[in-house]
Amino acid sequence: MASFEVIGGKRLKGDIFPQGAKNEALQILCAVLLTPEPVTISNLPDIVDVNKLIELLDNLGVKVNRTAPDTYTFQADDINLDYLQTDSFVKLGRSIRGSVMILGPMLARFGQCKLPKPGGDKIGRRRMDTHFIGLEKLGATFSYDTHDSFFHIETKGLKGVYLLLDEASVTGTANIVMAAALAEGTTTIYNAACEPYLQQLCRMLNRMGAKISGVGSNLLTIEGVEKLGGTEHRLLPDMIEIGSFIGMAGMTGSEITIKDCQIPELGLIPDTFRRLGINMEYRGDDIYIPAQDHYEIDTYIDGSILNVSDHTWPGFTPDLLSIALVVATQAKGTALIHQKMFESRLFFVDKLIEMGAQIILCDPHRATIIGQNKQVPLKGITMTSPDIRAGVALLIAALSAEGRSVINNVEQIDRGYQNIDGRLNALGAEIRRL
Numbered sequence: 001m002a003s004f005e006v007i008g009g010k011r012l013k014g015d016i017f018p019q020g021a022k023n024e025a026l027q028i029l030c031a032v033l034l035t036p037e038p039v040t041i042s043n044l045p046d047i048v049d050v051n052k053l054i055e056l057l058d059n060l061g062v063k064v065n066r067t068a069p070d071t072y073t074f075q076a077d078d079i080n081l082d083y084l085q086t087d088s089f090v091k092l093g094r095s096i097r098g099s100v101m102i103l104g105p106m107l108a109r110f111g112q113c114k115l116p117k118p119g120g121d122k123i124g125r126r127r128m129d130t131h132f133i134g135l136e137k138l139g140a141t142f143s144y145d146t147h148d149s150f151f152h153i154e155t156k157g158l159k160g161v162y163l164l165l166d167e168a169s170v171t172g173t174a175n176i177v178m179a180a181a182l183a184e185g186t187t188t189i190y191n192a193a194c195e196p197y198l199q200q201l202c203r204m205l206n207r208m209g210a211k212i213s214g215v216g217s218n219l220l221t222i223e224g225v226e227k228l229g230g231t232e233h234r235l236l237p238d239m240i241e242i243g244s245f246i247g248m249a250g251m252t253g254s255e256i257t258i259k260d261c262q263i264p265e266l267g268l269i270p271d272t273f274r275r276l277g278i279n280m281e282y283r284g285d286d287i288y289i290p291a292q293d294h295y296e297i298d299t300y301i302d303g304s305i306l307n308v309s310d311h312t313w314p315g316f317t318p319d320l321l322s323i324a325l326v327v328a329t330q331a332k333g334t335a336l337i338h339q340k341m342f343e344s345r346l347f348f349v350d351k352l353i354e355m356g357a358q359i360i361l362c363d364p365h366r367a368t369i370i371g372q373n374k375q376v377p378l379k380g381i382t383m384t385s386p387d388i389r390a391g392v393a394l395l396i397a398a399l400s401a402e403g404r405s406v407i408n409n410v411e412q413i414d415r416g417y418q419n420i421d422g423r424l425n426a427l428g429a430e431i432r433r434l
């Protein structure tokens with residue numbers, strides 16, 4: 001188990017470039033299975049989850065060619081279905097959430113797929129009903145082996161249909177869109193997720209020859225085509241990383257410029273941190289955050305307490321609530337953090353409380369934060385990172401804290417943040433990998 005030793009209390013300064021988006025990468029990588037032609041993807045982050053999915057594709061027979069540190073060409077012209085029977089597939093499939101999105105493309109192109117229950121963050125129930133109900137309505141038969149937790153899915157031919165999803169699942173929508181792109185006839189998906197990740201996937205599929213309209217909305221229409229061709233695709237900067245850096249700058253009183261953010265794609269992220277008191281300025285496509293000794297949480301117009309909660313896009317992403325929570329601990333004022341989607345994402349507050357933060361965990365979904373206006377700094381402690389975003393929230397807390405902290409299980413952070421210690425040390429942080 002790897003750990004970070006962090007000596008806190010240092011102000012950071014300088015420019016930082018966000019990596020390519022993790023959750024977009026996982027969708028786009030699965031989409032290479034939809035065509036026998038080459039697909040080139042650039043701005044791929046060098047992170048554990050992405051590298052595991054590339055390894056899985058490679059083992060499945062996809063030709064993988066790395067042409068630059070962040071650029072790969074993939075060609076799925078000779079897929080080895082026998083790989084699905086191997087222990088290696090079970091191990092890799094189980095270790096990441098993104099593996100679930102091979103289902104749609106494999107079903108559409110090869111009429112079958114199987115998958116162990118996918119991994120990903122242990123942040124509560126992560127049901128997959130939306131994926132399977134959607135694929136079944138398109139004409140697949142599906143079974144789940146409770147003994148070995150394996151999903152089996154096959155079809156004699158997918159046919160377009162009207163789908164009203166029971167929830168706007170991000171990876172579920174991606175799976176259904178990819179299957180429908182090669183189905184016969186027209187599929188309509190209502191209550192589709194519409195995160196920038198999905199918009200990017202749809203744009204890429206359209207460049208490959210798909211006919212998808214309604215991109216960016218929750219009503220997608222997909223006219224199936226017989227085949228898809230190759231393309232080139234560049235990933236957006238990771239909006240979760242950008243939000244994490246905004247929070248880190250505010251909490252540590254640092255002057256930071258986050259470069260090339262593709263600001264129009266960030267939705268409510270900048271404004272949510274502004275409401276927590278963090279000042280920022282747009283300079284072209286960069287976000288400049290000045291050093292702030294104090295920041296103050298906004299209230300609503302009637303003076304009532306700010307509630308930061310997650311929602312499906314274009315609402316505030318659940319992946320940044322842990323960061324918003326840690327930022328609020330050092331602000332002036334009070335906020336309610338309400339994690340609606342996942343039931344186990346707020347438990348990391350026990351570590352923040354041990355560091356000296358004033359937090360009332362009301363129930364698994366809600367925490368009230370009484371900000372300390374930086375008058376009582378957090379104290380360094382030894383802690384363990386429970387999940388990827390809580391891990392980064394704890395790293396930010398440790399960077400702002402007085403003294404030495406140790407964060408164990410930083411493999412969780414490495415799943416989604418590329419060389420985070422190296423990049424933050426370049427801004428003046430003191431993080432040592434143990």
Ligand SMILES: CC(=O)N[C@H]1[C@@H](OP(=O)(O)OP(=O)(O)OC[C@H]2O[C@@H](n3ccc(=O)[nH]c3=O)[C@H](O)[C@@H]2O)O[C@H](CO)[C@@H](O)[C@@H]1O
Pocket residue numbers: 023026097098125126127167168169170171172312317318319340341342
């Ligand atoms: C690899 C990947 O892309 N992972 C992201 C993806 O996971 P993933 O696609 O697995 O998440 P889903 O969108 O399926 O759902 C997440 C959770 O929210 C609940 N839910 C979902 C939709 C809804 O309208 N209401 C609702 O309550 C679901 O029941 C589930 O518990 O989307 C999540 C929600 O943005 C993010 O946290 C994950 O980082």
Ligand SMILES: C=C(OP(=O)(O)O)C(=O)O
Pocket residue numbers: 022023049096097098119120121122123319388389416
């Ligand atoms: C929950 C996340 O990831 P995953 O879905 O891969 O577990 C995340 O990126 O915050």
